[in-house]
Amino acid sequence: MKKSRTLVRAALAMSIVCGGCDAAPDEAAGEPVTTTAGRTVTFEEFLGTVHQEADGVYVYDGDMSAYSIGELRQAWERMYPPNGALTAFPYNAYADDVWPDNKKLNITYCISNNFNNNKQAVINAMSVAGAAWAAKALVNFVYVPSQDANCTSANTNVEFDVNYATSTTTLARALPPSTPRELRTLTIYSVAFNPGTGWPLSGLLMHELGHALGFSHEFSQAGSSCTESGGGRPITPYDSGSIMMYPHCGGTNTSALSQSDMEGATQQYGSRVWTNAVSPGGCGHLPAGKGLDRGQTLWSCDSRFYLQHALDGNLRLYKVTYSPTGSSHTAIWSSGTANQAGYGTYMQTDGNLVIYTGLGRYIWHTNTYGNPGSSLAVQNDGNVVIYSPSGQPLWSTGTGGQ
Structure with missing residues (x-):
């Protein structure tokens, strides 16, 4: 210096x-x-x-x-x-x-x-x-x-x-x-x-x-x-x-x-003060209380789409196109939070999907709180939707029909 x-x-x-x-x-x-x-x-x-x-x-x-x-x-x-x-x-x-x-x-x-x-x-x-x-x-x-x-x-x-x-x-x-x-x-x-x-x-x-x-x-x-x-x-x-x-x-x-x-x-x-997300396991479903840490993905059940909390803190939805020579991955939606220190994406028990930093400060959310028990789905049609317990759609990426 x-x-x-x-x-x-x-x-x-x-x-x-x-x-x-x-x-x-x-x-x-x-x-x-x-x-x-x-x-x-x-x-x-x-x-x-x-x-x-x-x-x-x-x-x-x-x-x-x-x-x-x-x-x-x-x-x-x-x-x-x-x-x-x-x-x-x-x-x-x-x-x-x-x-x-x-x-x-x-x-x-x-x-x-x-x-x-x-x-x-x-x-x-x-x-x-x-x-x-x-x-x-x-x-x-x-x-x-x-x-x-x-x-x-x-x-x-x-x-x-x-x-x-x-x-x-x-x-x-x-x-x-x-x-x-x-x-x-x-x-x-x-x-x-x-x-x-x-x-x-x-x-x-x-x-x-x-x-x-x-x-x-x-x-x-x-x-x-x-x-x-x-x-x-x-x-x-x-x-x-x-x-x-x-x-x-x-x-x-x-x-x-x-x-x-x-x-x-x-x-x-890694953070001393903020808990890592609990990976959902399985395909296409992110229930309340689960989430994605940096680099983790949630795939649709037909393996054509996946939601990823990227290492740069951005939440992205990708479409995968398969061919005889391999596959291509195209981002079709994102949260727009790259380079904002997004530590993990969490499906909260109140129904809100939130990205937090490693200090617990939120930087993005779907504004769907007040709907306890709601969950997120990565669908085979390319849309990502948050559904209430009764099946009512509360939020989506608007990417259906892919």
């Missing part, structure tokens, strides 16, 4: 791609730099926003790291697609850069003794920052003080090391989960301990642990001093209060996670 400058930002999303800092680094031998036409920012212009630290690491987008000109060029290509096209990661759970289930509850770290008199402050701030992310989402950051005496990037007894370096411009930096262990260091620079940075140490480390969880920077509002870039899959709507924002980009918060931060984290890692 830089103290201040015009920075390039991406959405609060998994798989980090970012840009922007200080003086251009030297070009590496054997890696020629050329200008590519058709992009809004040339590679040379992008390099002019990059800062090289004393350890040779290139820092772009304030606190994102690259270890060669080649890596910088890849980041630039993702951030500035030809002709201004947006870059969207494939809609696939494996495209998001997250900790696997067998590690997310035990993300271990050590803290270097090189912090000297500031070490206790770092210990305290890391504890506060880690607890903030773990309060709602199913993640745990675990401090292992027994590894502090050997707290380097070569220490494989922990998932990442927290280390000290000197800088007059960069506050801190961290890397996402897929980064090789030998590069997975959370670096806190000397300037972070100076007064007047605008970031309390715990807030700064919440931001960096957000990167360590696989979150990128939040989009800036129109008119911001920061340049919008693509490359990440949005999880929540834009939030100026996100801890993943910069104040000079329109951010309003440097000390705590916002609601959308927590909702985005639960969407990726």
